[in-house]
Amino acid sequence: MLELFKAKEPLRFMKFSRSAMVLSILLVGASLVTLGINKLNWGLDFTGGTVIEVAFEQVANLPKVRNVLEKSHYFGAIVQYFGNSRSVMVRVPPIKGLKGEVLGAQIVHTLQAANIGKLSMRRVEFVGPNVGKELAIDGGLAIVISLFCIMLYVSIRFEWRLALGAVLALAHDVIITLGVFSFFHLEFDLTVLAAVLAVIGYSLNDTIVVFDRIRENFRRMSNSTTVGIVDMSLTQTLTRTTITSGLTSFVLIALFVVGGPVIHGFSTALLIGIFVGTYSSIYVASALAVRFGLSREDMIPKVVEKEGADQESLM
Amino acid sequence: MLNKFPMWKYLALGFVVLICFLYASPNLFGDDPAVQISATRGAKLEITTLKKVQYLLSNAKIKPIKETLEHGQILIRFKTGHDQLIGRDLISEALGDSFIVALNLAPATPSWLTDIGGTPLNLGLDLRGGVHFLMEVDMSEAIKKAQQEMLQDLRLSLREQKIRFRGISQSKENGSIALRFADEGTLQKALKFLKPINRGYQFTEQKTGDVYNLNVAMTTAKIQSTKEDALQQNLTILRNRVNELGVAEPLVQRQGSDRIVIELPGVQDTARAKEILGATATLEFHAVDTSTEMNDAVAGRLPPSSIVYKKRNGQPVVIKKQVILTGNHIVNAQARADEFGQPEVNISLDSKGGSKMSRFTKDNIGKPMATLFIEYLPTNKKNKAGKLVMKKHEVIANVATIQAQLGRSFRITGLSNNSEAHNLALLLRAGALTAPIQIVEERTIGPSLGKQNIINGIHAMLYGLLAVTLFMVIYYRKFGLIAIAALLFNIVMIIAVMSMIPGATLTLPGIAGIVLTVGMAVDANVLIFERIREELNSGRSVQKSIHEGYANAFSTIADSNITTLITAIILFAVGTGPVKGFAVTLIIGIATSMYTSIFGTRAIVNALWGGRNDIKKISI
Numbered sequence: 001m002l003e004l005f006k007a008k009e010p011l012r013f014m015k016f017s018r019s020a021m022v023l024s025i026l027l028v029g030a031s032l033v034t035l036g037i038n039k040l041n042w043g044l045d046f047t048g049g050t051v052i053e054v055a056f057e058q059v060a061n062l063p064k065v066r067n068v069l070e071k072s073h074y075f076g077a078i079v080q081y082f083g084n085s086r087s088v089m090v091r092v093p094p095i096k097g098l099k100g101e102v103l104g105a106q107i108v109h110t111l112q113a114a115n116i117g118k119l120s121m122r123r124v125e126f127v128g129p130n131v132g133k134e135l136a137i138d139g140g141l142a143i144v145i146s147l148f149c150i151m152l153y154v155s156i157r158f159e160w161r162l163a164l165g166a167v168l169a170l171a172h173d174v175i176i177t178l179g180v181f182s183f184f185h186l187e188f189d190l191t192v193l194a195a196v197l198a199v200i201g202y203s204l205n206d207t208i209v210v211f212d213r214i215r216e217n218f219r220r221m222s223n224s225t226t227v228g229i230v231d232m233s234l235t236q237t238l239t240r241t242t243i244t245s246g247l248t249s250f251v252l253i254a255l256f257v258v259g260g261p262v263i264h265g266f267s268t269a270l271l272i273g274i275f276v277g278t279y280s281s282i283y284v285a286s287a288l289a290v291r292f293g294l295s296r297e298d299m300i301p302k303v304v305e306k307e308g309a310d311q312e313s314l315m
Numbered sequence: 316m317l318n319k320f321p322m323w324k325y326l327a328l329g330f331v332v333l334i335c336f337l338y339a340s341p342n343l344f345g346d347d348p349a350v351q352i353s354a355t356r357g358a359k360l361e362i363t364t365l366k367k368v369q370y371l372l373s374n375a376k377i378k379p380i381k382e383t384l385e386h387g388q389i390l391i392r393f394k395t396g397h398d399q400l401i402g403r404d405l406i407s408e409a410l411g412d413s414f415i416v417a418l419n420l421a422p423a424t425p426s427w428l429t430d431i432g433g434t435p436l437n438l439g440l441d442l443r444g445g446v447h448f449l450m451e452v453d454m455s456e457a458i459k460k461a462q463q464e465m466l467q468d469l470r471l472s473l474r475e476q477k478i479r480f481r482g483i484s485q486s487k488e489n490g491s492i493a494l495r496f497a498d499e500g501t502l503q504k505a506l507k508f509l510k511p512i513n514r515g516y517q518f519t520e521q522k523t524g525d526v527y528n529l530n531v532a533m534t535t536a537k538i539q540s541t542k543e544d545a546l547q548q549n550l551t552i553l554r555n556r557v558n559e560l561g562v563a564e565p566l567v568q569r570q571g572s573d574r575i576v577i578e579l580p581g582v583q584d585t586a587r588a589k590e591i592l593g594a595t596a597t598l599e600f601h602a603v604d605t606s607t608e609m610n611d612a613v614a615g616r617l618p619p620s621s622i623v624y625k626k627r628n629g630q631p632v633v634i635k636k637q638v639i640l641t642g643n644h645i646v647n648a649q650a651r652a653d654e655f656g657q658p659e660v661n662i663s664l665d666s667k668g669g670s671k672m673s674r675f676t677k678d679n680i681g682k683p684m685a686t687l688f689i690e691y692l693p694t695n696k697k698n699k700a701g702k703l704v705m706k707k708h709e710v711i712a713n714v715a716t717i718q719a720q721l722g723r724s725f726r727i728t729g730l731s732n733n734s735e736a737h738n739l740a741l742l743l744r745a746g747a748l749t750a751p752i753q754i755v756e757e758r759t760i761g762p763s764l765g766k767q768n769i770i771n772g773i774h775a776m777l778y779g780l781l782a783v784t785l786f787m788v789i790y791y792r793k794f795g796l797i798a799i800a801a802l803l804f805n806i807v808m809i810i811a812v813m814s815m816i817p818g819a820t821l822t823l824p825g826i827a828g829i830v831l832t833v834g835m836a837v838d839a840n841v842l843i844f845e846r847i848r849e850e851l852n853s854g855r856s857v858q859k860s861i862h863e864g865y866a867n868a869f870s871t872i873a874d875s876n877i878t879t880l881i882t883a884i885i886l887f888a889v890g891t892g893p894v895k896g897f898a899v900t901l902i903i904g905i906a907t908s909m910y911t912s913i914f915g916t917r918a919i920v921n922a923l924w925g926g927r928n929d930i931k932k933i934s935i
Binding site: 053055104127130131135141145149150153157193194197205209213216236239243247251252257258262 | 783
């Protein structure tokens with residue numbers, strides 16, 4: 001039998017909880033700082049504007065493309081390769097007095113007319129500025145509502161200390177994922193938003209598995225301390241946590257490598273999220289619940305002694 | 316006995332497997348290039364049309380796979396895309412303007428599968444190519460228009476009633492109207508008269524100094540209904556225009572309170588699409604020229620003040636060129652049944668239109684009046700500047716006899732049936748667009764990108780699956796193999812369910828969602844298998860370990876899936892387009908993966924090892 005971890009004794013996870021907490025606070029702090037300074041590199045979906053993707057038959061010459069666009073007075077256009085050296089993406093901010101929906105087709109025609117090689121339109125996307133703002137608000141709302149619903153569900157199924165721990169861990173994951181996107185200036189579009197929400201779901205998955213074990217162990221091991229039980233539970237679920245995170249990462253790496261450039265942001269966000277989420281379900285969710293004063297009494301429903309319960313039923 | 320399933324459970328599983336493979340199978344057959352013919356307003360597709368098309372094609376030595384006339388549409392499947400293009404040109408030339416001839420891809424699903432409801436997946440625009448528009452209705456304009464109408468109305472009705480007022484003005488802030496009166500008595504008189512005939516407006520009295528004010532404002536309900544009408548009207552008009560485009564399977568749908576989504580699969584030329592969507596339609600009322608003989612008129616002998624137009628059924632009508640009234644004055648038109656159950660259309664005009672109509676009809680009682688519908692439709696030709704040539708398309712919508720002097724609201728009767736009344740009302744409303752629309756979002760995906768996206772998605776899934784399979788088989792051996800079998804079936808099941816739900820659309824993020832489910836479905840099995848190993852390590856028997864492993868892991872799996880489900884549902888509620896597609900596959904994936912990874916694997920495990928006491932070791 002192949003085994004990843006063979007622990008006879010529970011690993012002392014909680015021993016490092018203080019240093020982990022410091023690390024988490026530092027990471028969240030750094031993320032907030034970079035979000036404050038660099039902001040997010042909002043994609044077209046949120047800022048509005050026009051994106052054109054064209055495919056050249058030969059390797060595209062970016063400076064020439066830029067030159068053509070500038071000569072035709074499309075200023076502020078961002079020109080870059082998209083996925084490979086034959087695909088070129090042009091992004092134009094909203095131009096006052098010019099309707100965005102006309103702009104895309106115009107630029108494609110301009111490029112086709114210029115002597116820079118044969119090319120064909122792959123996609124043109126135009127988003128009005130107001131639509132983007134609404135999407136950003138809806139997205140933020142979706143994250144907050146998700147966290148609230150999860151808090152409610154975990155409170156009902158488990159206990160409020162665990163729920164609070166879980167939700168703080170999720171917020172931790174979301175902030176750090178956004179922080180990484182902000183730090184590396186990765187484009188944040190709608191699919192990334194979807195990925196961030198999926199991260200919430202996934203990271204929670206890990207946390208719930210651990211909590212479930214903690215609850216079970218509180219029932220089983222009647223003479224252990226809270227910390228001992230949490231350590232034991234984390235050790236027992238460690239193999240599963242590692243395997244699942246690993247397998248999901250395999251799949252995501254495949255998606256990143258061959259899924260095409262459109263899906264890059266999505267897979268990147270999930271990869272970061274799953275990595276951070278695995279760590280946080282161990283060191284943030286459980287550690288916080290312990291810090292909030294989780295105890296045996298909270299986890300085990302008090303047995304109400306009923307009169308005559310020890311006697312056999314008459315019916 | 317432990318780990319034994321009763322027979323019915325296997326039968327149920329077998330049934331589910333069979334159904335899923337059956338309904339997933341339409342996706343294997345691919346598409347035939349096809350030409351789709353549908354009739355425009357007024358024209359009708361008949362078996363003779365089909366015969367004509369068949370004759371045309373056989374003359375050109377093109378052998379189609381199959382021709383069908385169904386749901387008022389003719390669908391002709393071709394062997395090659397080349398045949399399809401030649402066929403389209405031939406047919407559209409021969410049939411003329413009354414028919415829409417569009418290129419399409421028809422699923423090559425065998426008919427027995429189609430008969431039991433088997434259809435392939437709907438592909439999103441990002442996978443099949445096409446244009447997506449999001450249009451916004453200018454609601455403030457709609458409200459403004461309604462308030463201006465109201466101002467005119469109030470002024471006119473007070474004058475008619477000879478109720479004197481000192482002044483009337485409109486507030487710049489909220490568009491409410493203020494009427495000023497000299498004394499309390501007149502104000503009360505005005506209020507008594509105006510209130511019952513203006514429902515949906517709120518009247519408030521106010522006295523400042525020696526001026527008696529009466530404020531008239533729209534109620535919130537009235538504002539809501541005005542907005543709703545504006546949206547519905549635009550929706551109807553856009554639907555009609557999209558039909559003119561000749562696109563196979565277009566989508567026109569409202570989104571939220573003031574937006575309309577239009578999806579045109581396969582369309583690359585957005586300029587043409589936009590011109591058609593922006594095309595205008597107007598309406599005019601004309602007097603019918605009864606003094607000219609029809610035969611003379613058709614032969615071209617008619618006075619210069621008259622002109623001949625055709626009704627939709629082709630019958631010619633001679634009308635006077637002078638316009639009584641244009642459609643801009645129409646505020647509303649509703650199809651109803653009168654007290655005898657006969658169809659009629661009730662029309663409301665604005666005050667200006669009302670007085671024009673009243674002046675004309677006073678002298679023309681007993682004479683016929685025609686409604687002319689004018690539409691500017693784009694043709695396939697372009698002028699020198701590269702702009703599409705628009706063709707004026709005029710048709711007499713209706714001829715009615717004037718029964719009495721008409722005012723602001725009147726009705727057209729003598730319609731042959733309800734659907735004619737409905738159509739006329741629709742055309743009348745279409746003539747007067749209450750609120751302008753503008754494009755707020757546009758996405759065009761080229762067909763090559765669509766294909767590339769599908770290939771990329773499938774590759775990602777295959778590689779991901781391969782990596783997971785390798786790990787599972789090495790780590791859990793036979794149990795790993797069982798988990799992989801369940802995983803593969805899970806993918807089939809997602810595809811089957813998505814094919815069965817009519818509204819579900821597969822997008823690129825949707826494929827990502829399925830890929831992600833591959834990781835997720837395995838998680839449940841990892842949980843179960845780790846549990847079984849633990850039980851084995853603690854010295855339990857093989858049978859007991861399997862039983863306990865599944866039992867203990869169940870609540871964990873359920874809890875973790877429900878929480879993921881919560882986020883997926885919120886994503887579905889908030890997201891639009893591709894993101895919604897991701898949420899849909901995620902939701903379906905969660906449900907199916909619970910079934911396959913818990914029940915599916917258990918069934919195999921039980922069949923292989925269940926109830927056998929001779930087993931001392933299992934391959935896990």
